[in-house]
Amino acid sequence: MTALEDPAAPPQLTSLLGRIDDLHAAEVAPREAALAPRLSDQRGYLDDDGFLHPEIWQARREIMRAAGAAGVYASHLPEAIGGGGLSRRDMVFVEEQVYAYGVGLNPALLAWSEGATPRLIFCHDHQRERFVDPLVRGEYTSLHGVTEPHAGSNFYDFTTRAERRPDGRWVLNGHKAFITNAFEADVAQVLCVTDPGEGKRSFTYFQFLTAEHRGKAFRTGRLFQTMWGDGITGEFVLDDLVLDDDAIIGERGDGFDIALASINWTRLRRGGMCAGWGRFLLERTIERATSRIVGGQPLASNQGIAWKIADMYADWYGARALSLQVAGEIDEPGPWWRSPRPREEVRKICLLKLANDEAFHRIADTAVQIHGGAGMLRDSDINKLFLIARNLKVPGGSDEVQRSTIAQTLGLG
Ligand SMILES: Cc1cc2nc3c(=O)[nH]c(=O)nc-3n(C[C@H](O)[C@H](O)[C@H](O)COP(=O)(O)OP(=O)(O)OC[C@H]3O[C@@H](n4cnc5c(N)ncnc54)[C@H](O)[C@@H]3O)c2cc1C
Structure with missing residues (x-):
């Protein structure tokens, strides 16, 4: 490293940053070497349909799991839900080290928007085993469904609805666009309007396992190829997807x-x-x-x-x-x-x-x-x-x- 490191990371991070260096050497560098032709050429990075190539997905998932097992992947989340409990300031040093390795497979060492996000902090105990634990361990990936084809910057333009039926179950309908990891996510976390006209209390988050609804009430659509060709951004529709109260993250209106x-x-x-x-x-x-x-x-x-x-x-x-x-x-x-x-x-x-x-x-x-x-x-x-x-x-x-x-x-x- 160079003089650019100044100011240096606080001493309490020395051991963690060392472990991250070891993880990078053991889990990231060899996979980058094995996949070098794919990582250095967009034509190999994507499959024939423009999606992120399955071999790269597999390598990313293996790195996520290894980082999860080493207690690195979810360093930013509270210890109470299995994270590392680091402060935001400490995370600046951790993230800096991980991103400074380059633009290969290294970002998979830490959870990003397709992984263990802060939404997990608001999950209930009964959602731990099914959703929170596998995401914190890097075994699952997630998607965050907020943006819609006709609405992005302004919350009050969103129209994806969750309506409560007389039998107490929720029915979700809507169309989300520009969603990172739309196609591979194991867990979908979707912002819906439940109480229109209630201002900030109009919105509620629902989560579900995509495998239980894929191709039926949850259908992915077009791949939105971004300017650097990430191969993972796209859209999905919810078509009468039925969920119970236990699918709500936090409480109704907390969205x-x-x-x-x-x-x-x-x-x-x-x-x-x-x-x-x-x-x-x-x-x-x-x-x-x-x-x-x-x-x-x-x-x-x-x-x-x-x-x-x-x-x-x-x-x-x-x-x-x-x-x-x-x-x-x-x-x-x-x-x-x-x-x-x-x-x-x-x-x-x-x-x-x-x-x-x-x-x-x-x-x-x-x-x-x-x-x-x-x-x-x-x-x-x-x-x-x-x-x-x-x-x-x-x-x-x-x-x-x-x-x-x-x-x-x-x-x-
Ligand atoms: C690679 C990528 C990944 C993404 N991943 C996700 C994801 O995982 N989940 C998800 O929900 N969304 C995701 N998004 C969507 C992203 O959050 C939206 O694109 C963003 O919020 C902007 O919304 P929009 O595209 O609808 O732009 P618009 O709301 O249509 O705005 C267009 C432009 O006008 C500007 N603008 C809007 N209102 C005003 C105003 N009042 N004053 C001045 N300027 C204004 C905006 O800043 C923008 O530059 C992703 C987008 C990209 C590109």
């Missing part, structure tokens, strides 16, 4: 708050992710600029290039320092999944996402530029991260949504 707890996690998680991938790009760009000889001189000997790298460093360090500061402030009153939150905290969570999205996008753009033609190669790590950086500005609440919320908490609009 808005649970969604925000979940989305706030997505936003806070940008800190470590962008610090890790930003460091990866910065290190590769320094390496390239010092080793590439143009006109008899290393590229980096041009002040114009050196300054661009200095700007990358300023973006990286500034966003990382902000993330550590905000995460520490969010930990202080705790717990980080609390919702609703005081407006100052909401503002800072949005600031963290906005600052990281924008800084990381600039870093990735400059990395591509300094790599010249090599940066344009479709399957290069630099290019993949540039496309990912562009994407990050939309999900989890777009940059416009972050700005609007920051403005609202400042008393504007």
